Amino acid sequence: MEVKTPNPGPSPCEGKGIEVKVVIPSHKRWDRVLTTMAVDNAILCVAESQRELYAKCNKGVEIVTHPDSVVGLARKRDWIVQHFKNVMMLDDDIDHLKRIYTGKGEPMIVEPDEAYEIIQLTANAAKAAGAYVFGFSSSPAPISFDSFNPIKLSGYVTGCAHGVLEGSKLWYNPDIICNEDYWISLLNAHHHRLIWKDTRYYWSQKDTFVNRGGLAEFRNLDAEEKDFHLLRRVFGDVVELRKSKQNAKHPFQKTLKLPF
Incomplete structure (x- = not known):
């Protein structure tokens, strides 16, 4: 008996689907992307x-520039x-996309072409659900993954x-120096009450808290403190300092206690 492979259907970028651009914001790290x-x-x-400088060190990569201002x-x-308009932003120091779940016979590291397709599928699922912000797991540990x-x-x-x-209704506050992810997550919760996170995958990133170029040029404890107080003024006591200091990188590392 012949078994036919089912037709997977159209790509998420065809028909009514959206195509999301994958964009890497970078600053003074032309030789380390x-x-x-x-x-x-x-x-x-x-x-x-x-x-x-970026073009010289990153041959064949598309580069889009913004004004120096x-x-x-x-x-x-x-x-x-x-x-x-429709965009997935990735830091410039990511090694690979990692599978958190352990599917039989599936490699832990996702190949670059499949990583791109996963972004497109996730974005289209978010749009279908009515979400405006989407992302992936914030923890690389398989024990943190809930298969249900x-x-x-x-x-x-x-x-x-x-x-x-x-x-x-989302925008990034120019007064936020180091914590634009907290800002956009809180603003999204305030306006839209919905996010789409596929926790099956984790983007494996190198530690760049202190590193030449990038956000390290602006990040320091004074900036972290100012961000914390700004977030508290705008969003209230859902923004808290992390109670456990053992794994905190600095005294103003935060946690969010969203009420929904």
Whole structure:
């Protein structure tokens, strides 16, 4: 008896589906971009004055520039969202997309072409659900994965890997220096009450809290403290300091206690 493989149907980018651009915001790290090897079709977004250096060190990668007047990651992200409309933003220091679940015979590391397709599928699922922000797991530990609830509809997204879809009420506050992921997660909770997180996957990132270029140029304890107080003024006591100091990288590391 002949067994026929079912037709998988159209790509999420065909028909009524949306195509999400995969964009890597980067700053003064032209010779250390890793993420273009973790996912196909990624676009580097850099300041106009840094274009030549990035082009020299990242052959064959599409580069989109913003004006040099766009300073700081929050402003850069806001420019990216306005420019690309439907976008997945990935930090420039990501090694690979990792499977949190342990499917039989499936490799833990996702290949770049499949990583791109997973982004497209996740974005289209988010849109179908009515969500404007989508993301993936914030923990690489398999023990944190709930196989009975792989899709989370509340919570927050990490700054290193999250997507925003057009039509929302979302924007990035230029006064936020280090914590634009907390800002967008809280603003999304306030306006839309819905997020789409596929916790089956985790974007594996190198530790860049102190690193030349990127956000490290602006990040320090004073900036973290200012961000904390700004978030508290705008969103209230749902923004808390992390009670456990054992694994905190600095005294102003935060946690969110969303009421839904």
